Structure formats: structure tokens, C-alpha cells
Ligand SMILES: Nc1ncnc2c1ncn2[C@@H]1O[C@H](COP(=O)(O)OP(=O)(O)OP(=O)(O)O)[C@@H](O)[C@H]1O
């Protein structure tokens with residue numbers, strides 16, 4: 564099978580960082596090609612080079628797409644040829660409707676006037692293609708991330724995509740939303756659309772990928788052909804980190820001390836619907852030297868709990884007590900929380 568895309572000897576620097584150093588990538592017509600690598604390996608940068616976010620001239624090496632060397636000036640240039648990228652951070656406008664988002668920058672117009680009827684009909688068709696039954700008039704902000712991701716793909720389909728690039732599409736999706744998205748990728752593949760899938764979830768990659776390219780420190784390490792032989796996760800990880808994996812989860816010997824932080828009967832009401840409880844009577848202790856995981860499905864209240872503790876950055880009518888080193892503390896503003904030595908790293912990068 565021939566290649567739809569070849570990236571040859573790609574190099575790209577930022578001030579003080581060589582993000583890409585001699586990267587080679589070959590994607591075959593109609594395949595699902597996974598790109599894996601540790602954080603900072605250069606995956607997103609490579610895709611931004613490919614899609615023209617970093618224009619020709621700002622990197623060295625060649626992009627050969629459909630048999631010709633290309634010099635994309637911007638993202639419109641690559642979109643024009645059917646290369647569509649869905650970025651790690653979603654780019655939909657939450658206050659606009661699904662339909663308005665689908666055609667943003669590509670409005671369905673007649674004689675300079677937006678044709679809403681036509682937009683509605685086209686939007687319905689596109690939503691059906693990604694398996695969504697929502698009305699085109701639904702506000703995007705009212706949909707969960709799983710559905711928003713599908714809308715990004717519907718948007719890609721409206722532009723006659725030939726090569727779809729997904730940068731960690733399932734990172735914030737729950738299992739059933741992830742499955743739906745992977746199913747859709749397989750369906751697009753049946754229609755002859757090639758995709759590049761960046762993901763840290765190796766089990767998902769094993770499910771759908773035809774090839775896997777591993778990046779490490781800005782360089783291609785290897786490409787595996789999954790159709791030739793099954794590739795084990797351990798082998799992929801070994802290439803990602805560059806050393807033999809004796810233990811995937813090495814034995815640790817943490818020094819756990821006294822309880823230094825505690826939350827008692829923590830209750831938080833929803834910021835907009837103040838009769839609704841977002842957090843209901845949470846109790847939690849954290850010991851010195853301990854890493855405490857907070858698990859739960861999307862919408863279970865993990866982020867809301869953390870934010871509400873950190874200076875009431877989320878929620879209304881917050882009740883309950885917080886203790887530091889056994890003494891009750893006032894964490895009612897972000898300033899006070901920081902003063903007490905608490906820091907917060909947000910989920911949105
Ligand atoms: N705009 C930028 N300016 C400066 N340095 C950057 C920029 N974008 C990326 N880098 C650096 O380039 C390297 C590659 O980053 P990149 O975002 O491509 O990694 P990644 O493989 O996508 O990582 P992740 O899995 O965390 O998304 C990193 O060292 C990063 O800090």
C-alpha cells in the first residue's frame with residue numbers, strides 16, 4: 564500500500580529547546596497510525612508542523628503528502644488538502660450552538676447571507692455520521708466532553724478530511740465515550756480516511772492501530788507494523804523510555820508520616836443551581852509523604868472537591884472543616900490557601 568504522508572528528517576527548535584530532531588514518519592493510505600512517546604517527546608509539535616500551525620520555513624525537513632513536497636503557510640493550506648487536526652485542547656465555542664460551531668469560519672452562505680436552513684440540514688447529516696442524535700441547536704457548552712470531541716470530528720468531516728489527526732482525543736473521556744470514538748475511527752478507516760492518533764493509552768492503541776511510531780526526546784525511535792505481528796505494551800514502553808523494563812510499577816518505599824491535612828464533612832453546592840449539592844459530606848485525610856488519589860467518573864466531583872478546598876475556587880454555600888497539622892484553618896480565599904502552603908495545579912493545561 565502506498566503512503567499518503569511522509570515526513571522526512573523534520574527538525575524544529577524553540578528558543579533553548581530542540582523539540583524535533585530528525586523525525587521520520589510514514590503513514591499509509593487509509594491506516595490508523597498511532598504516535599506514542601513520553602510527555603515532551605515532541606508529538607504535538609510534529610503534528611503542528613504537519614498541519615501548518617508552524618509554517619514552512621519555521622522547520623527543516625520535508626513533508627510529502629500525496630506524492631508531492633508541500634510547503635503549508637498555515638492551517639488553511641493543509642485543511643484545503645484534507646489534513647485536519649483536532650488539538651489536545653478543544654477549540655469549540657461553548658456559548659454557540661452545535662450548528663454554529665460546525666460551520667464556524669466555513670459558514671453555509673448564499674449571496675453573502677448565512678443560510679440557516681441549509682446549515683441545519685447539513686449539521687443534522689454530519690451529526691448522524693458521528694452517531695449523535697442531538698439537535699444542531701443545542702449549545703455546545705451543555706454537552707459533555709465526549710460529545711464535544713465527536714463534534715470536532717463532525718466538523719472535520721464537513722471539510723472532506725483525508726487525513727485526520729487526533730491529539731490525545733480520549734485523555735479526558737470515560738470508557739464508553741472513548742470506545743465510541745475509537746469505533747468511529749474504525750468506521751472512518753472503512754471509508755478510506757487515514758488517521759494519526761496520539762495517545763498515552765496503550766490498550767486503546769493496541770485495539771485500533773495498524774502502525775505505531777515511537778518518539779523519544781524529539782527523535783523517531785522506531786515504527787512497528789501491527790499487522791505483521793502483535794506488539795506488546797511492554798515493548799512499546801521500552802522504546803518510549805529507552806531502557807529495559809524490569810518492573811512497570813517498581814516497588815517503592817514511601818515514608819508515610821502523621822496526618823497533616825484533613826477535610827471533614829465537606830459540602831459544596833453547585834455555583835449556578837444552589838439547591839443542588841455538588842459535593843456531599845466528603846471526609847479525607849492526607850498524611851505526610853503520601854500521594855492520595857481521588858478516583859471517580861467524569862462528573863463525580865473530583866475537580867470540584869479539589870477546587871472548593873483551594874480557596875473556594877468552586878461552588879457556593881460551602882460547609883465543613885479543614886485542618887492543617889491538627890488545627891482548623893481558614894481556606895476561604897485562594898490567597899489564604901496559598902498563604903497556608905497549599906498549591907493547586909489545574910486540569911486544563
Ligand atoms: N511553543 C513552544 N515554545 C517552547 N517550547 C515548546 C513549545 N511547544 C513545545 N515546546 C517544547 O518542545 C518539546 C516537545 O513538546 P510537545 O508538546 O511536542 O510534546 P508532546 O510529546 O506533545 O508531550 P505531551 O505528551 O505532554 O503532550 C517539549 O520540550 C516542550 O516543552
Ligand SMILES: [Mg+2]
Pocket residue numbers: 606607608651730
Ligand atoms: Mg502533546
